[in-house]
Amino acid sequence: MAGKGRVEYAVVDAFTESPFGGNPAAVVLWLGGADADAWMQSVAKEFNLSETAFVSPEDAPSSSGEPGRRFRLRWFTPVAEIEVASENMLQNLQPQLNVLKNFPGRGIIVTAAASPSSDVDFISRFFCPRLGIDEDPVTGSAHCALAPYWSKKLGKHDFTAYQASPRGGKLILQLKEDLGRVLIQGEAISIMAGSIRV
Missing domain, CATH: 3.10.310.10 (Diaminopimelate Epimerase; Chain A, domain 1)
Incomplete structure (x- = not known):
């Protein structure tokens, strides 16, 4: 080329x-x-x-x-x-990346409900060393799985989420069950x- x-x-x-x-x-x-x-x-x-x-x-x-x-x-x-797929403990998670490389699938999502005083509904982290990324800073595709999960847990369809990687990032999510979609804003x-x- x-x-x-x-x-x-x-x-x-x-x-x-x-x-x-x-x-x-x-x-x-x-x-x-x-x-x-x-x-x-x-x-x-x-x-x-x-x-x-x-x-x-x-x-x-x-x-x-x-x-x-x-x-x-x-x-x-x-x-x-x-292909487009406790809070303190989660934020301080230190995974054994060499072990995670042996897990099947694209990566590992770890999530927890946010503390009641937080301005977000839940937090998460995403690890995918099999794809050359030890920890993804903020992962929109992971939140397509997290929104339905937290909808069942919290009984709602609109969320504010925080991915607690070292860079960190906030996402606004809306679960559209009738369309089978999650709308992501940020x-x-x-x-x-x-x-x-x-």
């Missing part, structure tokens, strides 16, 4: 209100077609962030039938593509932009 041009990217800190907090992710606008798996994996390895997202426009109409563009989104860790700050030579 060398010598074909440049691809624009940004590094965004998601689920935070301040730079260098939350979950850093590279976002690459990919216009070059679908046959670039090896290149995408190489770019993700080069960024060496817990996630690198490749966004490419599609020609299909939106699922609601309304005008507007649809986009395909693919996520990569430095080593693989990801603050984000773009801290870098550039282009990649292809």
Whole structure:
């Protein structure tokens, strides 16, 4: 792919209100077609962030039938593509990462109810050393599993969650059971932009 041009990217800190907090992710606008798996994996390895997202426009109409563009989104860790899945004790958890590498599945979610004085409903941490990420700073996909879990426990559908990694980040969640979806919101700050030579 060398010598074909440049691809624009940004590094965004998601689920935070301040730079260098939350979950850093590279976002690459990919216009070059679908046959670039090896290149995408190489770019993700080069960024060496817990996630690198490749966004490419599609020609299909939106699922609601309304005008507007649809986009395909693919996520990569430095080593693989990801398919889109007490409070004090949790925050101080020191897992044996070499042991976690032997667990089946993508990663391990650990969660607990927040203390009554907290401004969040629950906290969590996410470990996935099998994918080259010892601990993900803030994991939107993990909260797609956590929202239904905490809905049953707390009897509600709207949550504020905190992922208690060293960087930390806050997520606003809304469980839409009738649609089988979890809506995720949070603050984000773009801290870098550039282009990649292809």
